Amino acid sequence: MGLKDSIAWYYFSAPKSFYPLAGKLIPWFWGLAIVLTVVGLYMSFFVAPTDYKQGESYRIMFIHVPAAWMSMLIYLVMAIYAIIGLAWKVRLADMMASALAPTGAMFTFLALWTGAFWGKPTWGTYWVWDARLTSELILLFLYIGFISLQSAIDDPRRAAKASGLLAIVGVINLPIIYFSVTWWNTLHQGASVSPTMAPKMASIMLTTMLIMTFAFWMYTIAITLMRVRRIILERERQTTWVMELVSDEKGGRK
């Protein structure tokens, strides 16, 4: 990394300079998210063929699997931000971790919910306490714990420290979720798509699932940037730049 890059890196780690950058990026990520969702949903319902065994009910996969992937990816990113926030004392990293948590919790809930509705017609039950389902439920509790811990502590710096520590400790759960289906016998089937093996599904199904994953990904970035802008204003409200920004906006409206 050259000197120029590292300067840009430091420059945008300041909330003051990240705030306008995020504002410029948000519409692009929203655009991508909407286009990819429309294409992905159309393919999910009309292009992807009926499964030889499960019939139409397997189409839940196109929401379920991307949501489950995002629930784990968001947690990992959140924990990395928490580490940066704790070790380097970067305020923006703490803010990003807080901004990611609600979306992560939402995707975890979505994965569990769609999984229940998929489980009933295929397995014969909404829920079973197997290792995969239980560890994913623990992930939801970790997200909820992170969010509640932040709202329970008034001082943002102490809140970030406590919740960041929880986020880092919870990372242990991610390999457990991922490998649960190979480590223990579970009702949940093994992975159809993994980095080490050829995918065990028709390529059109895989393409559809990947498009939906990118759609969810772009949505996550868009909504997180929106949320982090709000958090920046809230936590930096004592600084001159926020006061100037607010008074400019008020003046502009008059």
Place this chain on the structure above:
Amino acid sequence: MKTRHKRMAFILVGLAGLAVAATLVLNALNSNLALYISPTEVLAGNAPKDKTFRLGGMVVEDSLEREDDGLTVHFKVTDSANTIPVVFTGILPDLFEEGQGVVAQGRMRDGVFTATEVLAKHDENYMPKEVAEMMEEGEKLKQQQQTGAPVIQ
């Protein structure tokens, strides 16, 4: 050593310690984390005697029999080494099929597993019906070639 490096090292050492602790706990809990046990384990006497447990394996081909009441079914569950007969009264899930995975809850009675709940375990393969049929035909062809039987086209 800079303070931030110290903090980083502290976090990493903490995470490593946590990973070791988690591994030990999960290893200790190994048998409790399994959702079901195999026919071999049941016959070895590793199943709880007076409690319900889950039996898992494959439904043996051509083993499914229905009683006249239309609800009671008999089938055999195998892990390819050992086989246990199962009896169940109730509605089977849609994906229940011979040659497919199954997880049944119940208890052993006189060598027969009396199930109160039967769940279907499906595999991780997804494909259109046409592809599945083509693969089945290909498999048959391969078997015929291996056994030396004449291929009729």
